[in-house]
Amino acid sequence: MSGLLIALVGNPNCGKTALFNQLTGARQKVANFAGVTVERKEGSFTAPSGRTIKVLDLPGAYSLDALGPDEIITRDVCMGKVAEVGAPDVIVCVADATNLRLNLRFVLEIRKLGRPMVLALNMMDAAHKRGIHIDQDRLQARLGIPVIQTVAIAGGGAKHLIEYIDTQSIEAPKIAGTERDVHLEVRDILNAAVTMPSFTAKIDDQLDGVLLNPVFGLPILALLMFVVFQAVFAWATPLMDGIEGLFGWAADMVRTHMPEGLLQSFIADAMISGVGSVLVFLPQILILFFFILVLEESGYLPRAAFLLDTLMARAGLTGRAFIPLLSSFACAIPGVMATRSIHDIRDRLTTIMIAPLMTCSARLPVYALLIAAFIPERQVWGVLSFQGLVLFGLYIAGILSALIVAWVMKLLRTDKSPAMLLMELPSYRLPNPRNLALGLWERAGIFMRRITGVIFAANTLLWVLATFPRPPANATQPAIDYSFAGMIGHAIEPIFRPIGFTWEICIALIPGMAAREVAVSALGTVYAISGSEDAVANQLQATVAAQWSLATGFSLLAWYIFAPQCLSTLAVIRRETNSWKFVGITAGYLFALAYLASFLTYSVTKLVAG
Ligand SMILES: Nc1nc2c(ncn2[C@@H]2O[C@H](COP(=O)(O)OP(=O)(O)OP(=O)(O)O)[C@@H](O)[C@H]2O)c(=O)[nH]1
Ligand SMILES: [Mg+2]
Numbered sequence: 118m119s120g121l122l123i124a125l126v127g128n129p130n131c132g133k134t135a136l137f138n139q140l141t142g143a144r145q146k147v148a149n150f151a152g153v154t155v156e157r158k159e160g161s162f163t164a165p166s167g168r169t170i171k172v173l174d175l176p177g178a179y180s181l182d183a184l185g186p187d188e189i190i191t192r193d194v195c196m197g198k199v200a201e202v203g204a205p206d207v208i209v210c211v212a213d214a215t216n217l218r219l220n221l222r223f224v225l226e227i228r229k230l231g232r233p234m235v236l237a238l239n240m241m242d243a244a245h246k247r248g249i250h251i252d253q254d255r256l257q258a259r260l261g262i263p264v265i266q267t268v269a270i271a272g273g274g275a276k277h278l279i280e281y282i283d284t285q286s287i288e289a290p291k292i293a294g295t296e297r298d299v300h301l302e303v304r305d306i307l308n309a310a311v312t313m314p315s316f317t318a319k320i321d322d323q324l325d326g327v328l329l330n331p332v333f334g335l336p337i338l339a340l341l342m343f344v345v346f347q348a349v350f351a352w353a354t355p356l357m358d359g360i361e362g363l364f365g366w367a368a369d370m371v372r373t374h375m376p377e378g379l380l381q382s383f384i385a386d387a388m389i390s391g392v393g394s395v396l397v398f399l400p401q402i403l404i405l406f407f408f409i410l411v412l413e414e415s416g417y418l419p420r421a422a423f424l425l426d427t428l429m430a431r432a433g434l435t436g437r438a439f440i441p442l443l444s445s446f447a448c449a450i451p452g453v454m455a456t457r458s459i460h461d462i463r464d465r466l467t468t469i470m471i472a473p474l475m476t477c478s479a480r481l482p483v484y485a486l487l488i489a490a491f492i493p494e495r496q497v498w499g500v501l502s503f504q505g506l507v508l509f510g511l512y513i514a515g516i517l518s519a520l521i522v523a524w525v526m527k528l529l530r531t532d533k534s535p536a537m538l539l540m541e542l543p544s545y546r547l548p549n550p551r552n553l554a555l556g557l558w559e560r561a562g563i564f565m566r567r568i569t570g571v572i573f574a575a576n577t578l579l580w581v582l583a584t585f586p587r588p589p590a591n592a593t594q595p596a597i598d599y600s601f602a603g604m605i606g607h608a609i610e611p612i613f614r615p616i617g618f619t620w621e622i623c624i625a626l627i628p629g630m631a632a633r634e635v636a637v638s639a640l641g642t643v644y645a646i647s648g649s650e651d652a653v654a655n656q657l658q659a660t661v662a663a664q665w666s667l668a669t670g671f672s673l674l675a676w677y678i679f680a681p682q683c684l685s686t687l688a689v690i691r692r693e694t695n696s697w698k699f700v701g702i703t704a705g706y707l708f709a710l711a712y713l714a715s716f717l718t719y720s721v722t723k724l725v726a727g
Contacts, residue, residue: 120161120169122203123282124194125237126227127211128220129177130543132239134158135269136211137174140279144555145174156454157190157202164283173202176457181226187458195230207287208234209278214244214251214266215544217311221303228262233287235263237278242268243544248314256310261292270549321544328417334424341417345408346512347505349401349481356400364393365656368645379584386645387580388573394641394657395572395634398482402564403557405478409446410556414548418443423542432520433527435459438468442519445475447560449686453693467526469690470703471519473681476512478560479567479633483677484511486637490662491670514678518710567632575628575635576642583624583646597646616676616715617669617723626682633682668722675718679711 125133134145141160158174175194176187190199197204210227212220224236236256238244244251257264265281268274281287328337368389375381412418422439429436437459445452452472459465476484485508492504583602588594597603605627606620613623621643629636641657661670681687681704691700 120171121164121207121282122171122173122205123207123209124173124175124205125209125211126175126191126195126223127177127239128179128213128216128223131177131211131213131216131220132267132269133177133211134174136209136237136239136267136275136278137172139267139269139275140170140172144559157194159202164279166283168283170282173205179223181223181230195227195232197232204232206233207282208232209237209282210234211237211239211267211269214238214240215247215249217251218303218307221306222299224260225299225302228260228290228292231289233289235265235278235281235287236260237275238264238266239269241266242271242274243546247544250312252310252312256306259306259309260290262290263287270552321542324545325420325542328420329423338421338424341412342512343509345405346509347502348408349404349505349508351502351505352404353400357397360393360397360399361656364389364396368393382584382646383577383580386642387576390645390657391576391580391638391642392568392573394486395482395568395638398485398634398637399561399564401485402478402481403561405481406447406557406560407553410553411548414546414552416543416545419542428520432523433530434467434520434523435461435464438464441468441472442475445472445477448477448479449473449475449683450689453686453689456693463530466694466699467523469694469699470526470706471522473683473686473703473707474515474519474522474679476515476678477633477683478564479683480677482634482637484508484674486640486658486661487670487674490658490665491667511674511678518679522706567634571632572635572638575631576638579624579628579639579642580646583643597643602643615719616712617666617672617719618676618715619665619669622669622673629682630684632685633677636682666723667726668719671722672715672719675714676711679707679714681707681711 125137127133137143137158137160138145141162143158143160145158156176159171160174161169161171164170173194175191178188178191181188181192181195193199194202194205195208208227208230210224212224227234238251238253238256253264253266263281263285265278267278328334330337368385371381371385371389375384412421419439422436422443425439426436429438438456440458441452441455443452444455449472452475453469456465456468456472459468488504488507492507495503497503497506579602582605583597583600585600588596588599592599598607602624603620606624609623610618610620613626618626621640624643625636625639628639637657640661644657644660687700687704690703691697694700
């Protein structure tokens with residue numbers, strides 16, 4: 118039998134990606150808010166009959182009257198207008214069974230296309246739980262298309278859908294579109310086929326009463342965020358000590374048991390000290406993501422958007438910017454891509470410009486290193502970790518400066534028509550442990566791939582630059598001073614001297630452009646090589662604390678809030694805006710801010726702390 122192409126379409130947040138993962142065994146990101154998928158994804162699986170079924174996961178859309186790039190992709194694929202994919206044999210329209218009033222409108226629009234389709238009634242588990250009863254036969258008869266129930270997040274939850282697609286020949290809908298008003302038609306269908314419980318969403322309302330309360334809402338949000346950052350420091354310490362100890366021990370073993378020479382230096386300095394100095398931060402990253410995933414899954418995050426909307430509007434941002442900005446806390450790259458759901462081009466550009474100010478997870482190793490080195494580990498009011506407070510402050514500093522930049526952009530605008538936030542709040546949901554585990558696994562995977570990929574490559578290159586040329590026989594300085602890296606570091610040091618950076622930092626900033634956390638591993642390598650063979654050589658934090666002044670440490674922290682130290686982000690900005698000029702403006706203003714902030718921080722700290 119020949120292959121088959123199916124396309125998953127539907128409203129945002131109805132579970133298309135979850136269904137895609139279920140069908141193909143892939144692990145695409147799902148999240149309990151709209152607009153997560155921004156590009157079409159392709160996968161395939163083998164049906165019981167043995168034929169290959171290709172699956173397309175598309176961005177969610179509310180309507181086919183294309184407004185934004187997402188809707189255009191969806192419409193064009195459905196119409197078979199995208200040459201590389203061809204026309205899908207079956208459109209699987211996914212609908213959230215708990216929210217049919219909204220979802221059916223889109224189903225009717227798809228039906229008008231007159232192409233073979235089935236309706237996947239997803240989230241049937243949630244519908245049952247809420248006491249929503251759906252008469253499948255009547256729904257099928259009214260719609261004139263096959264209706265199949267699915268639970269995209271449960272094992273085997275798409276079994277019937279697979280069976281149906283595999284065994285039935287699916288035809289175009291028997292009922293084409295009538296010219297009736299969509300609202301009326303949806304109401305008729307709902308009346309005929311759906312019984313709603315009388316206590317709909319009572320829990321949601323009660324929870325919202327507290328969490329969206331005009332008085333308590335924002336303090337609760339602040340408190341939640343606060344707890345998260347406390348946990349990042351408090352819980353991770355034992356694990357981090359363990360990892361650090363392990364790498365320190367491994368480097369020592371290599372130094373004592375391997376013959377001295379280049380190979381020993383490469384393994385101990387570049388591989389173990391360099392890579393280990395970043396790997397240490399895995400526990401903190403996972404703890405942070407655990408909380409973000411829980412908040413995401415539970416349905417709280419869109420509510421946070423709602424709470425912050427007034428604040429965001431005052432800064433001249435649209436509520437739609439919330440999700441791109443939120444994604445940017447993981448990484449600015451998906452964040453910049455997610456701005457596609459912002460229709461207004463100026464809103465979109467402003468959001469792209471400030472996305473790099475959201476503290477991405479690659480900054481965490483840098484922050485954590487510097488905080489551990491320069492901020493005393495003490496308790497505030499008996500319970501709070503002072504280090505956690507500082508980390509919280511750094512995140513806030515990023516957010517505040519983003520708001521200020523957006524506000525300045527608003528002042529520069531001529532047209533000041535206000536934006537309105539229209540957003541659906543998803544139901545609260547208990548986070549699914551499997552989803553959480555998958556999400557964490559995915560984050561750990563990304564981090565490990567960065568370590569074995571870009572970080573390792575940058576580190577190797579740096580080791581070569583820091584090792585050659587070798588010092589002359591009568592050398593008086595540490596070997597690294599005679600190397601290429603030493604020369605480069607010394608050459609650019611004058612530029613950074615006013616902000617207190619040492620030449621070692623200057624060296625580390627260059628490979629740090631490849632990925633922010635490389636700066637940490639680069640420092641690990643630089644200090645290990647320039648190393649004093651002393652015992653602290655692989656305890657980067659101790660070295661840094663001993664060799665840098667407080668002002669230098671703070672200055673580097675300030676630098677990392679702003680500096681666009683990430684070429685991939687600049688590349689994706691170029692791709693999304695198609696403009697080098699815009700990349701130049703963004704990078705330029707960020708570097709300028711970074712320099713200014715570091716300069717002020719350095720000068721003030723030096724004045725105060727001497
Ligand atoms: N209870 C329940 N939750 C589900 C089901 N399917 C998906 N979810 C959850 O619904 C949320 C949204 O799922 P996604 O797969 O990201 O939705 P999507 O349609 O791809 O969303 P966009 O990419 O934003 O358009 C996630 O939190 C899923 O875990 C289901 O059958 N039952
Ligand atoms: Mg999706």
